Amino acid sequence: xxxxxxxxxxxxxxxxxxxxxxxxHDFEITIFGDETHVNYNRILLxxxxxxxxxxxxxxxxxxxxxxxxxxxxRLGVRIDHVDSVARTVTGADGSVTGYDRLILATGSSAFVPxxxxxxxxxxxxxxxxxxxxxxxxxxxPGCKAVVIGGGLLGLEAAxxxxxxxxxxxxxxxxxxxxxxxxxxxxxxxxxxxxxKLGVRVLLSRQTQALLGNGHVQGLRFACGxxxxxxxxxxxxxIRPNVALGRSAGLEVHRGIVVNDFMETSDSHIHAVGECTxxxxxxxxxxxxxxxxxxxxxxxxxGNRGPVFTGATDATKLKIMGVDVFSAGSxxxxxxxxxxxxxxxxxxxxxxxxxxxxxxxxxxxxxGDASDDHRYTQWLRQGTDLAPHRRHLLFPPPAGDSGSDVxxxxxxxxxxxxxxxxxxxxxxxxHQHGISTMGQLKDRTRASTGCGSCGNLCSRxxxxxxxxxxxxxxxxxxxxxxxxxxxxxxxxxxxKLKSVQDVLDIYGxxxxxxxxxxxxxxxxxxxxxxxxxxxxxxRFINDRVHANIQKDGxxxxxxxxxxxVTTPAELRKIADVADKYNVPMVKVTxxxxxxxxxxxxxxxxxxxxxxxxxSGQAYTKGVRMVKTCVGxxxxxxxxxxxxxxxxxxxxxLENLYTPHKFKMGVVGCPRNCAEATVKDLGLVGQxxxxxxxxxxxxxxxxxxxxxxxxxxxxxEALEAGSLFFQYYRENANxxxxxxxxxxxxxxxxxxxxxxxxxPATRQALLERLSKxxxxxxxxxxxxxxxxxxxxxxxxxxxxxxx
Amino acid sequence: MKWIRVTATENVPPRExxxxxxxxxxxxxxxxxxxxxxxxxxxxxxGGPLADGIVGGNTVTCPLHNWRICLxxxxxxxxxxxxxxxxxxxxxxxxxxxxxxxxxEAQAAA
Numbered sequence: 059x060x061x062x063x064x065x066x067x068x069x070x071x072x073x074x075x076x077x078x079x080x081x082x083h084d085f086e087i088t089i090f091g092d093e094t095h096v097n098y099n100r101i102l103l104x105x106x107x108x109x110x111x112x113x114x115x116x117x118x119x120x121x122x123x124x125x126x127x128x129x130x131x132r133l134g135v136r137i138d139h140v141d142s143v144a145r146t147v148t149g150a151d152g153s154v155t156g157y158d159r160l161i162l163a164t165g166s167s168a169f170v171p172x173x174x175x176x177x178x179x180x181x182x183x184x185x186x187x188x189x190x191x192x193x194x195x196x197x198x199p200g201c202k203a204v205v206i207g208g209g210l211l212g213l214e215a216a217x218x219x220x221x222x223x224x225x226x227x228x229x230x231x232x233x234x235x236x237x238x239x240x241x242x243x244x245x246x247x248x249x250x251x252x253x254k255l256g257v258r259v260l261l262s263r264q265t266q267a268l269l270g271n272g273h274v275q276g277l278r279f280a281c282g283x284x285x286x287x288x289x290x291x292x293x294x295x296i297r298p299n300v301a302l303g304r305s306a307g308l309e310v311h312r313g314i315v316v317n318d319f320m321e322t323s324d325s326h327i328h329a330v331g332e333c334t335x336x337x338x339x340x341x342x343x344x345x346x347x348x349x350x351x352x353x354x355x356x357x358x359x360g361n362r363g364p365v366f367t368g369a370t371d372a373t374k375l376k377i378m379g380v381d382v383f384s385a386g387s388x389x390x391x392x393x394x395x396x397x398x399x400x401x402x403x404x405x406x407x408x409x410x411x412x413x414x415x416x417x418x419x420x421x422x423x424x425g426d427a428s429d430d431h432r433y434t435q436w437l438r439q440g441t442d443l444a445p446h447r448r449h450l451l452f453p454p455p456a457g458d459s460g461s462d463v464x465x466x467x468x469x470x471x472x473x474x475x476x477x478x479x480x481x482x483x484x485x486x487x488h489q490h491g492i493s494t495m496g497q498l499k500d501r502t503r504a505s506t507g508c509g510s511c512g513n514l515c516s517r518x519x520x521x522x523x524x525x526x527x528x529x530x531x532x533x534x535x536x537x538x539x540x541x542x543x544x545x546x547x548x549x550x551x552x553k554l555k556s557v558q559d560v561l562d563i564y565g566x567x568x569x570x571x572x573x574x575x576x577x578x579x580x581x582x583x584x585x586x587x588x589x590x591x592x593x594x595x596r597f598i599n600d601r602v603h604a605n606i607q608k609d610g611x612x613x614x615x616x617x618x619x620x621x622v623t624t625p626a627e628l629r630k631i632a633d634v635a636d637k638y639n640v641p642m643v644k645v646t647x648x649x650x651x652x653x654x655x656x657x658x659x660x661x662x663x664x665x666x667x668x669x670x671x672s673g674q675a676y677t678k679g680v681r682m683v684k685t686c687v688g689x690x691x692x693x694x695x696x697x698x699x700x701x702x703x704x705x706x707x708x709x710l711e712n713l714y715t716p717h718k719f720k721m722g723v724v725g726c727p728r729n730c731a732e733a734t735v736k737d738l739g740l741v742g743q744x745x746x747x748x749x750x751x752x753x754x755x756x757x758x759x760x761x762x763x764x765x766x767x768x769x770x771x772x773e774a775l776e777a778g779s780l781f782f783q784y785y786r787e788n789a790n791x792x793x794x795x796x797x798x799x800x801x802x803x804x805x806x807x808x809x810x811x812x813x814x815x816p817a818t819r820q821a822l823l824e825r826l827s828k829x830x831x832x833x834x835x836x837x838x839x840x841x842x843x844x845x846x847x848x849x850x851x852x853x854x855x856x857x858x859x
Numbered sequence: 860m861k862w863i864r865v866t867a868t869e870n871v872p873p874r875e876x877x878x879x880x881x882x883x884x885x886x887x888x889x890x891x892x893x894x895x896x897x898x899x900x901x902x903x904x905x906g907g908p909l910a911d912g913i914v915g916g917n918t919v920t921c922p923l924h925n926w927r928i929c930l931x932x933x934x935x936x937x938x939x940x941x942x943x944x945x946x947x948x949x950x951x952x953x954x955x956x957x958x959x960x961x962x963x964e965a966q967a968a969a
Contacts, residue, residue, distance in 0.1 A: 088888075108945050129895055274864050500937060500938065500939060501939065502938075552894045565914075566916075568915045568916035569915045570913065570915035570918075570920065570927075571912070571913040571920035571927075573914065573927060574913055574915070575913075592874075593872070593915070594872060594873060594874035594875045594913075594914060596876075597913065598911035598912070598913075601875075601911075606922050606923070608905065608923060610906075610907065610908040610911070691903065695940070748965075779871055785930065832899070845869055845871070845873065846866075846870045846871070846877050849871070849876040850877075850879065850948050851865065851866045851870060851871075851877050851878065851879045851880075851888065852866075852880065853863055853864065853865050853866070853879065853880075853881050853960075854863075854864040854865060854866060854957070855863055856882075857863065857881050857882035857884075857962070858861045858863070858962065
C-alpha cells in the first residue's frame with residue numbers, strides 16, 4: 059500500500075479523496091485538519107450565521123465516513139513542516155508522518171490588513187465554523203456591527219448579522235460593491251437594495267484606524283469621518299495558504315503552482331483548492347475547486363488523462379433576498395464587445411450581457427437570476443447566439459413538459475386522499491374532454507383532499523389533455539372569481555363589511571362552501587372584527603362552536619391555557635361527562651381534554667356547567683399553546699415556559715386565522731413541548747428566546763424557521779404577535795403557516811415584521827389589538843342563542859295518523 | 860296528502876338549514892333566502908346531517924365530505940360521477956309566516 063497524506067480537511071481536499079475512493083486505488087489515506095471539526099460545507103457558513111442552519115446541518119462527511127473508508131482522520135493537528143527529501147510531514151504535536159504521495163489542500167486565510175487597532179477585542183474574521191460561532195455569540199439585536207469589505211464574503215456576513223438583529227454597516231474601499239463581479243450600475247442596484255433593507259453602505263472608504271480602549275468602539279476613515287461599532291468583521295479578501303508549499307521547496311507565486319494535471323514542481327506532491335495557482339489564476343469559488351479534485355484523483359490513480367483547464371468564474375448568490383449572478387468577463391471596454399442591457403429601476407432588476415463574435419462573453423444579473431443556467435451553459439459551450447438573439451434577456455416561452463408523469467404506470471395512485479390513479483384521470487380526460495384542473499376535480503375528486511398532489515395532477519393533465527388550459531388565475535372560487543389577495547383589497551377599498559355584499563357585487567350572489575368561509579375570514583380580518591357577521595357563511599363548527607364528528611355529534615374542548623389545569627376544573631369536566639353520558643373523554647395531542655360524542659342540543663348546557671372558555675378546537679383560529687414544565691419545576695429549564703405560554707395564549711385566543719394556528723413554548727432547547735414544529739414557537743435558552751415560525755408535524759414534517767432571537771419574554775411575545783398578525787393579513791384562507799413561510803421566504807417575513815420600520819410594527823400590533831378587543835369567548839353565546847341555533851325544530855302539529 | 864304546519868319562518872335564518880323531526884322522519888328545512896325547502900336530513904354518501912351544511916343558491920353542501928345536493932330535485936350535484944341515489948324531497952310552502960310540509964301516507968309510513 060502507498061501512503062497518501064492529505065493536508066487540509068476542507069471541501070476541495072476531501073472532495074478529491076471522495077473521487078479517489080470511487081476508483082481502484084492502493085492508498086492508505088491520512089487526512090490532517092487544523093480545525094477540530096469534521097469536513098463541512100464552508101459555503102453555508104453564512105446560513106449558520108443567519109440562523110437558518112446549525113453547525114450539524116452543514117457537515118459533509120460524518121466521522122463514520124472516515125472510518126468506513128479506512129481513512130485516518132487527524133483533526134486539530136496543524137502541519138508545520140514538509141520535508142520533501144525524507145518525504146515526511148511534521149505536525150504541531152511533534153508527530154512525523156511519512157508519505158509516498160502528498161496532497162496540499164491548505165486552502166486560504168482571511169486577509170487582515172495592517173490597520174492600527176485591528177488587534178482590538180470584538181474584531182473578527184469570517185472564515186471558519188469557529189469564527190461563525192464567535193460572531194453568533196457576540197451579535198445581539200441592536201448591536202452595531204461594521205463589516206470591512208463589500209465583496210461576496212463581506213455581504214454574506216452583513217446579511218447574517220442583520221438577521222441576528224444587528225444594526226449593520228458595510229464599509230468598502232472601492233466605489234462599487236463586489237467590483238470583481240459587478241459593473242458600477244450593477245453595484246449601485248445592489249447597494250440601493252441593501253440600503254432599502256436597512257443595511258448602511260459606505261463606499262470609497264479607506265479604514266485608517268480602529269478606535270476603542272481594548273474593545274473596539276468605532277472606525278476612523280482616511281476622509282476623517284468615523285462610525286461607531288460594537289463588533290467589526292474583517293472581510294477584505296483571502297490569501298492562499300502557501301507556507302507549507304514554500305517549506306517543501308515548491309514553485310510558489312501567489313499560490314502553489316500546479317499544471318493541468320494538478321502536479322506541483324515536486325513529482326510526489328500535489329496541490330488542490332484555494333491554495334493553488336493555475337495558469338496564473340487563483341480560485342475562490344467552489345465549482346472549479348471540485349473540478350480540480352476530480353482531475354487530481356484521476357492523476358493519482360494512474361489515469362493521467364483528464365486535465366484542468368481553468369473555469370468560468372460564475373458567482374451566484376442571494377444577499378438579503380437579492381439575487382446576484384456574474385460570470386465571464388465584465389470588461390465592456392474590450393474591443394469587439396457588444397453590450398445588451400435591461401434595467402427596471404422600480405423592480406430593482408438589472409441585466410447586462412457582453413457578447414463578442416456572436417458568443418456570450420460575460421453576464422451580470424441583479425434582482426433576477428432565474429436564467430443563470432442558460433447563460434452558464436452558453437459561456438461554457440461557446441454557443442452561437444444567432445438563433446437566440448431574440449431571446450437573449452428573457453427565456454423563450456416554455457416548451458414541452460410532463461415527461462416525468464408520462465413514465466408513471468397507470469395503476470400509480472396520484473391522489474392518495476381520494477384514491478385516484480393515473481389511469482382514472484386519463485380515462486376521465488378521454489371520456490369527458492376534461493381540460494382544466496377545476497373540471498378534473500369535479501369529475502374525479504382528485505386533488506380535493508390535502509391538495510398536495512395538485513402540481514402532479516396539473517402536470518399530468520398538461521401531458522394527456524389535448525386542450526389543456528391553465529386555470530386562468532388562482533382565483534378563490536368560480537362563485538367570486540378573484541385571487542384572494544385581490545379580494546382582500548376589494549373588501550378594504552370598497553368598504554364591504556359582509557360576505558353577502560361581496561358575493562352580490564363581485565360574485566354570483568350565491569356562493570358555496572369554498573368561498574363563503576374564506577370570505578367570512580377576510581371580512582372579519584380586514585375590519586378587525588368590526589364587520590357584519592353572517593353565520594350562514596360559516597362552516598357548521600363556527601355556527602355551534604364545536605367540532606362536527608362523522609356521526610353528526612360534536613366534540614367539546616374547553617380552553618386550558620398552556621395545558622395547565624386545576625383539580626376543580628378536572629372535577630367539573632368529570633361531572634359534565636357523567637351528567638351528559640359523554641361516550642368518550644380523550645386527552646388531545648394539544649395538552650387538553652376532549653369530550654366526544656356530544657349532542658348539539660346539549661352544547662350550551664355543557665358549556666354552562668363547565669363554565670370554562672371555548673378552546674376553539676373546531677375552527678380555523680387560535681388553537682392553543684403547548685408548554686413544557688419550564689424553569690418553575692424542571693431542573694433543566696432555563697426559561698419560565700408555562701407563564702410565557704399562558705400569556706401568549708391569553709393575548710391571541712378567540713381570534714380567527716387563515717388556517718388553524720398552534721403554538722408551543724419550551725423552556726430549553728430540549729424542546730419537550732415540540733415548539734419547533736408549531737406554527738409559532740418560543741424556544742427558551744440561557745439568557746434569550748428564539749422565536750420560530752412555520753413549523754409542521756402533520757402530513758409533512760417541517761422544522762420552524764428562526765424569526766428572531768430576543769432577550770426578554772416581552773420581546774418574544776411581541777415578535778410572535780407581529781408574525782401572527784402578519785400571517786393573518788397576508789396568508790390565503792386555508793394556507794397553513796408552514797406553506798405561507800415557504801411561499802414568502804423567511805427573509806421577507808423578517809423584513810416586514812421584526813425588522814420592519816417602527817411605524818409598520820406599531821400598525822400591525824394596533825390592528826391585532828383592535829381585533830382582539832372585538833373578539834370574545836364564543837361559548838358565551840349560550841346566554842343569548844340565535845334562533846333555534848342548537849335545537850332540532852319540533853313541528854307545530856303532530857304527524858297525521 | 861296533508862299539509863302539516865312545521866315552524867315559524869323566523870326560526871330558520873336566511874341561507875341556513877335546521878333539523879326537523881316529524882315522527883320517524885329526520886328532515887332538514889332550509890331557507891335559501893327566497894324560499895323554503897324541505898329534504899331528508901341525510902346525505903346519500905355518508906349519512907351526514909344536511910341541515911348543518913352551507914347553503915349556496917338552491918344547493919346545500921354536506922359538512923362531512925362536501926357532497927353537494929340540489930334542494931329542489933334532491934339530486935347529487937357534486938361529485939357528478941357519484942351515481943348515488945337522490946335525497947328525498949318534500950312539497951313545502953309558506954302561509955302567514957308559517958312553513959308547511961305535505962306528507963302522503965306512503966311517505967309518512969317510510
